[in-house]
Amino acid sequence: MFKRIYLEITNVCNLNCSFCPGTTRPSRFLSPAEFRILAEKLRPNTRYLYLHVMGEPLLHPALGELLTIASDLDFRVCLTTNGTLLTERADTLLSAPCLHKVSVSLHSFEGNGRQDGLASYLNNVLDFSRQAAEKGVICALRLWNEGGANARNGEIAELLSEHCGVDVKNLPYDGNGNRKLRDNLYLESAERFDWPDPSAPERQTQFCHALTQQIAVLCDGTVVPCCLDGEGRIPLGNLFEQELTEILASPRAAAMRRGFAARQPAEELCRRCGYAVRFNR
Numbered sequence: 001m002f003k004r005i006y007l008e009i010t011n012v013c014n015l016n017c018s019f020c021p022g023t024t025r026p027s028r029f030l031s032p033a034e035f036r037i038l039a040e041k042l043r044p045n046t047r048y049l050y051l052h053v054m055g056e057p058l059l060h061p062a063l064g065e066l067l068t069i070a071s072d073l074d075f076r077v078c079l080t081t082n083g084t085l086l087t088e089r090a091d092t093l094l095s096a097p098c099l100h101k102v103s104v105s106l107h108s109f110e111g112n113g114r115q116d117g118l119a120s121y122l123n124n125v126l127d128f129s130r131q132a133a134e135k136g137v138i139c140a141l142r143l144w145n146e147g148g149a150n151a152r153n154g155e156i157a158e159l160l161s162e163h164c165g166v167d168v169k170n171l172p173y174d175g176n177g178n179r180k181l182r183d184n185l186y187l188e189s190a191e192r193f194d195w196p197d198p199s200a201p202e203r204q205t206q207f208c209h210a211l212t213q214q215i216a217v218l219c220d221g222t223v224v225p226c227c228l229d230g231e232g233r234i235p236l237g238n239l240f241e242q243e244l245t246e247i248l249a250s251p252r253a254a255a256m257r258r259g260f261a262a263r264q265p266a267e268e269l270c271r272r273c274g275y276a277v278r279f280n281r
């Protein structure tokens with residue numbers, strides 16, 4: 001069992017953010033039939049299904065149907081969004097019994113081309129979060145841009161303070177760098193990180209939770225070790241063509257697990273991951 005499995009329902013996005021490398025893979029949306037095939041194969045291995053790797057999941061035209069399938073399979077669904085489509089997709093999201101958590105990348109605001117509309121953007125995000133909280137859905141507002149495009153983080157904190165009736169800057173952090181704004185609403189702060197890149201220098205990465213706590217499935221069915229392999233550079237198999245047990249038992253997957261257990265990553269790409277270095281601490 002994995003704590004979570006990422007299932008990419010589309011690799012298409014409506015923004016172009018500086019922190020995101022995007023993907024050169026062909027644009028694709030999983031059909032509901034394809035989604036059911038993959039979800040049924042994943043269900044014995046997790047209850048928590050994350051509907052993203054690359055792309056903006058709220059762009060999917062059949063999102064409601066995908067959530068119905070996930071509900072039928074008794075998944076707890078989490079997704080990450082840039083937040084620009086929350087208002088128009090709110091009814092679809094909040095009517096889904098399976099919806100557990102929505103993470104909103106507030107740091108994507110710098111890529112939405114409306115630098116003068118921050119207050120309006122946050123109003124829409126917070127209106128959705130209020131509706132979600134009433135239904136018991138967790139919302140996490142992410143500012144994962146410390147040391148990056150964070151020039152307006154102070155303004156964001158002030159607007160959040162005004163809306164939530166708390167002094168965000170003086171709220172205590174939990175052990176994961178999160179601050180509780182109100183019931184079911186959290187602000188997550190983190191440093192900007194560099195995505196794994198074969199052209200990047202080695203970063204002394206020692207460990208990762210890939211293949212022990214999580215795996216990811218791209219929208220063409222390719223199984224990869226983690227949600228940061230957005231280009232599918234470490235393909236372990238294809239879930240449309242194989243069973244997950246066969247893919248996880250492959251020599252490459254086994255070598256990766258042994259490497260992380262020994263704190264000596266087997267894959268060159270993993271040794272060039274700017275996110276995984278935090279697990280060295």
